[in-house]
Amino acid sequence: MRASRYEIFMYASIAAVPALIFLIFLSTYAGASAVASALSYLLIIAMAVFFVTGAKEVFVHARYQEGARPILQGERRVYPHMGRPIRGAEVVSLNVRRFNSETNKFDEASYKVNATKHTTVLGALLDIKSYSDNTLSVRCNCRMGICGSCGVVVNGKQKLACETNLLESSENGSVTVSPMLGHPMLKDLADNFDDFFKRHISVSPTLERKDVKEKYAAKQEYKMSKEDTDKFLPYSYCIMCGLCLDACPVVNSNPNFVGPQALSQAYRYHADKRDQGGKRRLFDADTADGAWGCEFAGACSSACPKGVDPAAAIQLLKSDIMKNMLEEE
Amino acid sequence: MDVLDYDVLILGSGIAGLTAAIHAYRSSGGKVRIAIVSKLHAMRSHSVAAEGGVSGVLYPQLDKDSEELHAYDTVKGSDYLADQDAVDVLVKGAPKEIKFFDHIGVPWNRREQGRIMQRPFGGMTVPRTAFAADKTGFFMMRALYDEVLGCKDIDIFHEHFATSLILQKDGTSGFVAMDLANREIKAFRSKSTIIATGGASRVFGFTTNSYSNTGDGTAMAYRAGIPVKDMEFVQFHPTALVPSGILITEAARGEGGYLRNSDGRRFMEDYAKSKMELAPRDIVSRAIITEINNGKGLVDDESGMKYVYLDLRHLEPGKIDERLPMIKEMTIKMLNIDPSKEQIPIRPAAHFTMGGIHTDIHGRVMKSPTQPHDGLWAAGECACVSVHGANRLGSNSLSQCSVWGRMTGTAAAKKSMKLGHDRGRFTIEAEREAAALESLLDRKGDVNPYELKEEMHEVMDTHLYVYRNMKGMAYAREKLRSIYNRYGRVYVSDKGNTYNTNLRDVLELRNLIDLASIITECAIRRKESRGAHVVLEHPKRDDKRYLKHTIAQRSLRGMKVSYIPVKLGQFEPQERKY
Structure with a gap:
């Protein structure tokens, strides 16, 4: 993995620690005390700034770079005014059998997803689509099990992706999702x-x-x-x-x-x-x-x-x- | 490039769109050629997620109810911003629509002697909401779809995403749509077009709406120069499941559910003593947020969301199974909570856009604040006929969809069906759109559309939620401007032709950003608190300055905001108390 700009910031600020010690040593024991102490103050401030920006970018944003880190499902749904972010998610590897419409074959893809106890298979798939692989296609709409869009096969069983819990269907930390094979295939998990x-x-x-006439004019209900x-x-x-x-x-x-x-x-x-x-x-x-x-x-x-x-x-x-x-x- | 000619074009396949199609077909005796164009499979539109029921006065004598009372409830619920002539049309048309749905197969819950049962709902004085368990919208959609299949000449275009509206001087209208299955561009041309694309609550992150509710029709109309009305009014449904935002129907409270804060107290008695939990949605939503702000909320461990409880434990056994089976199914599947034993965590979520395409009382789309456009209608949530004003009462939406669905469908079929031979503009427009899509795919951007969308959600959820303040909204406006600018750098990773949902999402995002900006701009200009729009700096309703509809229209210099008066009638504005 190529080190990001922010990681270089962070490591550079850590690497500057010996230089700082040397400067402090100069200012206390050697003659040029005023200049050295001013320099060391500047260096401390610069290091702090570099470290904070670098660390923030590394720990908060780096996971959105493709393949950098597993995606934290759910955490991104939390907005500042609603409270604090999610902690303690579990890593599940989600294996997706993607239908490739150009080759008419299946491509096996595996994604790491961080799941909490409310994560659904659909939620995980959409998070993969949003932050690690935009090209993944799944048909979905209501995400509450009433529109009928997201029929898929999870671990060999026919399920609606939106009402299937990811952790509950995980076997040894992995879940396999494939499209319904009984229908003609369209793309990835979507059927025709x-x-x-x-x-x-x-x-x-x-x-x-x-x-x-009455059917459309509807004057009286049929008694039932x-x-x-x-x-x-x-x-x-x-x-x-x-x-x-x-x-x-x-x-x-x-x-x-x-x-x-x-x-x-x-x-x-x-x-x-x-x-x-x-x-x-x-x-x-x-x-x-x-x-x-x-x-x-x-x-x-x-x-x-x-x-x-x-x-x-x-x-x-x-x-x-x-x-x-x-x-x- | 295909140009497809139809007598009646219907964009959108929810309850409004399908009702319009059926009545266009029947009223013309099956003589007109009709096309329904939907970005989903037609039977999967968001209308399926409607749960509680549809309002209408069915048995005036028996229930001691009247159309006038229904109208009064609706107008009072709207905080007097509803046009009262339109409300009249709604309450007079609604009973017929409920019976029509009975005739096409909806399994309404019944009472004695085979009559249709009705349940109490928020803001309604008497029980007048007809229902089929808590899957009313779903049953209505299935019945409508099956009815459309019975009309042999209606063409349904499943999964065609419309990208731009075309309006011509000679009254021809239509749109360009992309077939998701193979990314083919098609132009649809007609003399009568009905827009029924639904709401836009997906501009918010925490919403009860389906992923598809991105307000495409409204945004397309706005971009084509059509005025949109009252966009600042967004309804927040009090009871959405934490943390997913899935809707828990108002019927749960209609059937007797309580709202409790962290002390276990029924806090609604502080806010609406006479109606308690069955006050209109804006009032209940504010009450919940006030409780949470006062530290009486609870915190979800995982998402950090704060919530209060919906309590159904005291309902008699069997009632949940008979009247609220879907709520039970969902809370068990999603949260592993049995509503008859445990309380349900809920908080308000964006639910309904009261505003939309500016139409007159007949559902005709207006081209200027006062002048109707020839041959163009809008129906359903995407239209703003102004029956809901500043706040919609629960179960009035399904009535609105079906009443104006029938009206616009019938009117569209009646209009002259002869099309001129000049397809020029449509071919050009379709080619331009195809080229635009190509260049979008070829573009080398550096912004992830999904991250941009999330940024927009964060802004909207923070600053245009139940309580708004001027500073926050001004910040939101700036932020949305920056998001709009960065949309120009969005990349599309998926270059394929087959079922390219990535491309669709990017196109939807454009609509969402446009609408978010309109909502924010209109909200900033309305310096009062009315219905669902509450500004902390201006906590009172100001009838002198703001008893009027906001109209936003695109002009050469950006958005132009103007106002038109509210049509009052027999009900004079009074203080709104429950």
């Missing part, structure tokens, strides 16, 4: 969602009404009980993060399978009393690559960060399809 959105659209996820709402509420928490699709073993072998996210949304609208799509939704889902494509591995439900349980939705969809068939016969 075009295909995912198409799957969602394919189940016509719109509340269908026959009274179109709590029980009516509870039938579809668990499936309406979907934030479209794509983690379930990434986890689904069926989609990974048969890309034509519509996938857990879209099917859970088909069931969400089917179970909504207000929806008048009727049997069309069942008919649409009644295909080999629709509801029947699901092999009930349940990986989607354990991956879902919002507890949607798409696997259960698909089974309910299947049973409604069967019931409908029996009724028709």
Whole structure:
């Protein structure tokens, strides 16, 4: 590492100590006392100034120079009027599998991050982006687990980066983050969602009404009980993060399978009393690559960060399809 | 260079933008071609983070409520800076919007006989905030997005970052946007453009807002010469989680939560005896900071932030699970705190920009303080219709977004759809923008944009927080000037074409710095304390000199600040007490 200007300042002032001792010696024992003592005072002041500026720059600012020191996550968020800075952070090495869009390959990168007990994986990634590697890309927005942007794979498990604690997921002081491999890749940790959105659209996820005029004029609310709402509420928490699709073993072998996210949304609208799509939704889902494509591995439900349980939705969809068939016969 | 022609262009995909798209489509019978351009995936806009609910008088007889009362609460909450004709439009339109959201699939919490349940909220005399647990904004966004998918001809451009607004003399308007996926520059052209880009609270470091809330639309409009209004009024939400700034909804207090200082005392009785914790947000925020300044706060070990407690332990079991599940989920995931057993550490954080693009009561963007621009609308948080005045009441924002979303969407679709053949300026503009981006990438700078942003955050958080003082604001102005100058030396490390978030962040920073300067300048000139804007040297409201809106407009000699009168109505300004 090249020594910075400020470090030279600091070390120079330390190196000046023997000269100072020599001057003091001159002023006390040798003849030229007035000149030497004036010089030694000047030297003391200069040394102090050099030392303070140098030390401040070295200890406060040097860590922002690339690779100079690990980044202190969190400390930079503290502003003077809010109190004192953070102490006692723990060093975690964050291994990021970055997708390189030019070579279509993964680059492994490792960063040292100082983590406190509140540091999230997303927070750490954004600190890396801010202070050690501006080129790192991760998709994020709300940082409170509701927008669905930051689905990644942390230590092999599908997670939202913003609500995953870094220290809790650290194994022997290291955490590995990779993009979701079940989606087409875009850059670094960001996936391309075009295909995912198409799957969602394919189940016509719109509340269908026959009274179109009332739907937009909205004069009267549709009466619903709590029980009516509870039938579809668990499936309406979907934030479209794509983690379930990434986890689904069926989609990974048969890309034509519509996938857990879209099917859970088909069931969400089917179970909504207000929806008048009727049997069309069942008919649409009644295909080999629709509801029947699901092999009930349940990986989607354990991956879902919002507890949607798409696997259960698909089974309910299947049973409604069967019931409908029996009724028709 | 692509120039894409549309009948209606919508910039931004939050509740206002998507509502506008739906109503533009429906009111024209699906005949107009509509494009939604969003810098995010359209369903991920910051509106998803709205928690508490949406206000509106649903059952006047049953609840002994009236539109007049809603209007009074809003005007009093605004510290009499709201335009009362606009407030009328809001309270009359809001109930319909709540029912519209019922019709497109929002799972409202219900009361007996299938009616929509409403909860108490800060500054509202009666419970009139309809809600779907504490994920109201999220459910509204999902329902709107799914509804937009049902409108077959609406084109959604996900992850297109707009960089400049183009306004032409013949009434054509549009913008240039960069496709984040491959850094392609596209120009969008239309006769009716709606700006719905949301707020700008990311000029502050400690904020409840998403990373995307950088006020791009407002800054772009300002740079194109459009006046912006009342920018000094920034709402600080009293209860943001320490240390992350994540929002803890006002509904937590609406459902009965207490605020306690380090002595365990409910200190709100000193500040707003009749309303207690449910006083308007500006008052509660000031109360919290006053307590902290008086040494009644606690200190977070790690971040050093000072805070007070939000106490939900006394709520009956089950209420948190039913009405506030997201709060529970978040405090457990982020802080490992169970709200039914422990108190939650909170302090005020920047939450909402009351100001924004100057529009008239119909949502039309004004080109001068008094004259509307043809074919350009603004809706949602980026617009300042002046319904919120100096302080917004909780849950009025979602009503505003949907009321003006519907209004601007319908109006935009109605306007003549014929476009001239002359695409000249748009091609030139797009090429100029592409060249500017290239030169930005090639530039050899020495300033890290993220450090510069943090410096701005520090300035804003220190000097334009809940309490402001003249000396601090003057310092902030100087500092922002230096930050503005150093922005010219910012470097972009990422030279790639694919998903270049580094470049996007640098472009966002330009908008943030512009807006921070406007906020500071307008704040310095308003020498009074009104609503969310409190200056220590001028602690009283001054209706004689400052019962008027601040207008900031870009001119050749820099920023020009002027004032226009407030539209009063049936409610005369009185002393504001709760």
